[in-house]
Amino acid sequence: xxxxxxxxxxxxxxxxxxxxxxxxxxxxxxxxxxxxxxxxxxxxxxxxxxxxxxxxxxxxxxxxxxxxxxxxxxxxxxxxxxxxxxxxxxxxxxxxxxxxxxxxxxxxxxxxxxxxxxxxxxxxxxxxxxxxxxxxxxxxxxxxxxxxxxxxxxxxxxxxxxxxxxxxxxxxxxxxxxxxxxxxxxxxxxxxxxxxxxxxxxxxxxxxxxxxxxxxxxxxxxxxxxxxxxxxxxxxxxxxxxxxxxxxxxxxxxxxxxxxxxxxxxxxxxxxxxxxxxxxxxxxxxxxxxxxxxxxxxxxxxxxxxxxxxxxxxxxxxxxxxxxxxxxx
Amino acid sequence: xxxxxxxxxxxxxxxxxxxxxxxxxxxxxxxxxxxxxxxxxxxxxxxxxxxxxxxxxxxxxxxxxxxxxxxxxxxxxxxxxxxxxxxxxxxxxxxxxxxxxxxxxxxxxxxxxxxxxxxxxxxxxxxxxxxxxxxxxxxxxxxxxxxxxxxxxxxxxxxxxxxxxxxxxxxxxxxxxxxxxxxxxxxxxxxxxxxxxxxxxxxxxxxxxxxxxxxxxxxxxxxxxxxxxxxxxxxxxxxxxxxxxxxxxxxxxxxxxxxxxxxxxxxxxxxxxxxxxxxxxxxxxxxxxxxxxxxxxxxxxxxxxxxxxxxxxxxxxxxxxxxxxxxxxxxx
Numbered sequence: 001x002x003x004x005x006x007x008x009x010x011x012x013x014x015x016x017x018x019x020x021x022x023x024x025x026x027x028x029x030x031x032x033x034x035x036x037x038x039x040x041x042x043x044x045x046x047x048x049x050x051x052x053x054x055x056x057x058x059x060x061x062x063x064x065x066x067x068x069x070x071x072x073x074x075x076x077x078x079x080x081x082x083x084x085x086x087x088x089x090x091x092x093x094x095x096x097x098x099x100x101x102x103x104x105x106x107x108x109x110x111x112x113x114x115x116x117x118x119x120x121x122x123x124x125x126x127x128x129x130x131x132x133x134x135x136x137x138x139x140x141x142x143x144x145x146x147x148x149x150x151x152x153x154x155x156x157x158x159x160x161x162x163x164x165x166x167x168x169x170x171x172x173x174x175x176x177x178x179x180x181x182x183x184x185x186x187x188x189x190x191x192x193x194x195x196x197x198x199x200x201x202x203x204x205x206x207x208x209x210x211x212x213x214x215x216x217x218x219x220x221x222x223x224x225x226x227x228x229x230x231x232x233x234x235x236x237x238x239x240x241x242x243x244x245x246x247x248x249x250x251x252x253x254x255x256x257x258x259x260x261x262x263x264x265x266x267x268x269x270x271x272x273x274x275x276x277x278x279x280x281x282x283x284x285x286x287x288x289x290x291x292x293x294x295x296x297x298x299x300x301x302x303x304x305x306x307x308x309x310x311x312x313x314x315x316x317x318x319x320x321x322x323x324x325x326x327x328x329x
Numbered sequence: 330x331x332x333x334x335x336x337x338x339x340x341x342x343x344x345x346x347x348x349x350x351x352x353x354x355x356x357x358x359x360x361x362x363x364x365x366x367x368x369x370x371x372x373x374x375x376x377x378x379x380x381x382x383x384x385x386x387x388x389x390x391x392x393x394x395x396x397x398x399x400x401x402x403x404x405x406x407x408x409x410x411x412x413x414x415x416x417x418x419x420x421x422x423x424x425x426x427x428x429x430x431x432x433x434x435x436x437x438x439x440x441x442x443x444x445x446x447x448x449x450x451x452x453x454x455x456x457x458x459x460x461x462x463x464x465x466x467x468x469x470x471x472x473x474x475x476x477x478x479x480x481x482x483x484x485x486x487x488x489x490x491x492x493x494x495x496x497x498x499x500x501x502x503x504x505x506x507x508x509x510x511x512x513x514x515x516x517x518x519x520x521x522x523x524x525x526x527x528x529x530x531x532x533x534x535x536x537x538x539x540x541x542x543x544x545x546x547x548x549x550x551x552x553x554x555x556x557x558x559x560x561x562x563x564x565x566x567x568x569x570x571x572x573x574x575x576x577x578x579x580x581x582x583x584x585x586x587x588x589x590x591x592x593x594x595x596x597x598x599x600x601x602x603x604x605x606x607x608x609x610x611x612x613x614x615x616x617x618x619x620x621x622x623x624x625x626x627x628x629x630x631x632x633x634x635x636x637x638x639x640x641x642x643x644x645x646x647x648x649x650x651x652x653x654x655x656x657x658x659x660x661x
Binding site: 144145147149191193195197199200201208210212214220221222224226228229230232233242244246248249320321322 | 473474476478522524526527528533536538540542544548549550552554556558559560570572573574575576577652653654
């Protein structure tokens with residue numbers, strides 16, 4: 001299986017390239033990056049070809065798949081061009097920044113017979129999967145609600161530029177948890193109410209968000225999407241999902257598999273993750289799906305429905321009232 | 330010597346009685362409960378009189394302080410008549426069950442020349458008081474966001490099963506959430522609007538659970554999770570994250586605890602956690618009230634504070650019923 005990474009704008013690309021190297025059946029043929037210096041450095045480090053123009057890469061290279069890691073607003077053009085070139089696509093989340101382009105991306109992939117997977121690595125967390133099994137076996141009876149967080153540190157760069165990211169913390173951090181809730185419940189959001197603001201940092205985008213979701217089946221959830229981890233926090237952030245059900249309460253802290261490192265050399269404390277590498281599990285699943293010609297585990301449509309909740313949250317903040325889904329284009 | 334009459338000899342009445350008995354120059358004069366056995370068993374310990382009528386307690390001339398520890402809907406009438414009879418009055422949270430009656434209480438408290446405090450005991454818990462002090466000292470910069478968690482198993486099997494009746498207890502957001510709402514106001518000031526989802530109105534027997542989003546006039550925001558849905562026998566949960574422009578304070582009682590005991594039992598083994606402190610927060614609270622009386626100071630929790638906490642709590646269950654944000658902070 002031959003693949004390429006299109007853009008290193010999103011830092012997850014650095015993890016994905018490491019993971020691809022670990023999958024024996026994958027050959028990383030080339031990368032494209034609009035930032036020449038950065039791209040050339042990475043290409044030489046990983047001993048792969050470099051293109052400044054991803055279109056040229058798509059024209060010249062004989063590859064099976066691409067991984068798209070550009071700024072959110074650029075996903076659309078890269079995904080559509082890759083689909084037209086007949087490449088399977090793993091696209092970084094959020095899939096896009098508006099419903100219409102997400103739909104166009106999905107339709108183009110269908111038209112050209114390629115698979116489009118949204119990069120939701122949390123789906124592949126062994127902890128998340130353990131609980132999915134418990135829920136599917138009905139171990140907790142009726143589910144009532146979820147209290148969730150996806151916190152991070154303020155990432156800066158294009159993430160805080162709405163013209164490139166399509167939003168701020170809410171756009172960045174609603175979708176991982178939303179995807180898990182949809183997967184667990186097999187049900188869509190009906191109403192979204194949100195509060196969001198710029199409260200912690202001097203940046204142009206929102207940095208805090210509390211997104212409340214009422215599902216079609218009456219189950220409710222809140223996702224805290226804030227970039228609220230201080231610079232001194234010992235790890236990048238968290239994905240926590242607390243579930244209350246008829247037969248119990250479940251507390252998932254996906255990234256609470258850490259060692260505490262007290263380091264006199266840096267005079268700092270950090271938490272070092274010893275959990276399974278979800279990015280690797282996700283990429284293995286993607287490669288396996290396209291090789292076996294089976295449907296990918298997380299689709300473009302999953303990406304669209306998770307993003308829709310973030311978009312509804314922004315609309316709710318504007319209107320100061322709950323917003324009904326599905327949204328118009 | 331200050332003489333106390335305790336109205337309500339249930340769980341909180343017992344806790345308070347123990348606290349009063351530990352303070353010098355205090356005498357528990359009378360204990361009242363509509364169930365005479367409860368009043369008698371508690372009165373015996375402190376050598377106090379017994380009555381089944383709160384009116385009897387309030388009108389006695391040998392009482393200086395009335396301590397009201399009854400279920401929420403009975404608070405209003407007893408507070409108002411106690412204050413009008415010139416008795417210093419301390420009452421369990423929430424102040425009352427409705428905003429109308431809370432308004433009456435606030436009005437009465439303003440008119441009389443005695444001390445009145447609603448027992449929002451969280452302010453006296455060392456973990457919460459320390460957080461407040463740290464924030465005041467600028468430890469996290471300007472406080473801007475909070476996450477609060479609190480709860481445990483359903484409080485079933487109390488008098489008349491009153492917690493299970495929303496019209497009496499208000500459910501978990503009103504009865505338990507009010508602790509956090511008061512604490513958040515202490516940190517962030519007045520709230521502006523509230524949105525909440527909850528099981529409160531869904532008639533699910535012995536389960537309640539609520540998630541509230543609160544927006545403050547300062548633009549700060551908070552998320553509060555309150556549960557009465559843990560399996561019985563599991564430890565209470567409490568925790569917070571307080572986030573400012575320059576840092577964050579976190580607390581979680583499951584990890585920040587100085588004592589865990591795993592006990593072999595006759596029938597069931599058990600696990601418990603606690604964090605013993607030199608003085609119980611309930612005693613600190615009652616000592617504070619006594620010193621306010623003796624030194625003629627305003628208690629830490631004003632009648633308006635208690636009203637505002639209830640206002641947020643009731644706005645939460647209203648929002649949960651209607652799926653609409655609810656404004657708070659209007660004139661009392």
